[in-house]
């Protein structure tokens with residue numbers, strides 16, 4: 418188990434991690450989700466004893482990382498896949514890591530086999546593709562057969578096959594009863610990988626909940642309705658308590674009804690004899706929803722909400738136009 422309590426890191430005037438408290442439990446993949454600059458890597462570095470917290474603490478199975486007798490046997494991490502010496506073979510790198518951590522060298526063959534690198538183990542790591550380097554990084558993390566594993570943005574830059582492999586692999590590790598924490602800036606990626614989420618923005622905790630809960634609460638639905646009697650329908654809807662917006666000024670026949678249901682809109686249209694040309698339920702994409710939630714928390718925000726910034730049509734209130 419990983420436990421962060423009031424974890425805080427300040428770099429000069431920059432508060433990179435701001436009073437973070439959360440727990441990561443064994444047996445499931447936990448996603449550490451946040452936009453770029455949210456403080457994920459800094460938090461992970463503090464977990465690994467590579468950075469010292471300004472305040473608070475993070476415990477690995479109840480201990481500070483520096484108090485662990487055999488750190489590699491407790492916590493394995495993939496932080497930077499490219500830190501391997503380029504002229505070393507995968508085998509030589511792992512053997513060196515094993516030796517310097519009191520791990521029997523026979524474990525090297527085991528981990529090479531687990532990550533599917535046995536055939537290329539004698540090749541120099543400098544010639545590895547990103548996917549192969551990630552596998553080597555994972556093999557290194559697994560050397561001590563640790564109960565806790567941590568991966569910093571492991572699928573960044575990988576092709577779909579590599580992404581699929583890493584996802585399944587992390588789920589397998591969790592199914593073996595290990596604690597698995599994986600960071601990402603993409604909710605869509607986490608939705609396919611993680612069962613539980615710790616969501617951060619600007620160093621602060623935004624949510625800790627199941628992925629399903631987060632996805633459901635973050636993706637709002639709206640109804641798109643197209644009618645040659647859009648103005649009349651807009652009045653009917655607003656007088657029945659719905660808020661109504663126009664998708665854009667060019668499509669005067671199209672209305673958006675946030676938080677409405679197609680059944681309600683369709684029934685009101687029928688009751689007031691409004692002809693409909695389209696009635697569609699719209700769900701904001703996961704990334705749009707995520708950016709909206711963390712919108713205020715994105716470090717390099719353009720000042721627009723995520724949805725606007727990503728090119729969603731502007732909205733104009735029907736009521737305001739009258």
Ligand SMILES: Nc1ncnc2c1ncn2[C@@H]1O[C@H](COP(=O)(O)OP(=O)(O)OP(=O)(O)O)[C@@H](O)[C@H]1O
Pocket residue numbers: 428431432433451452453454455456457458459460602716
């Ligand atoms: N060594 C450092 N010195 C000064 N500021 C730092 C340092 N490391 C990180 N920061 C700042 O702390 C904030 C959090 O950075 P961090 O790398 O932890 O975020 P992140 O969520 O991992 O984002 P990314 O995915 O972009 O790496 C950022 O504003 C970053 O510029």
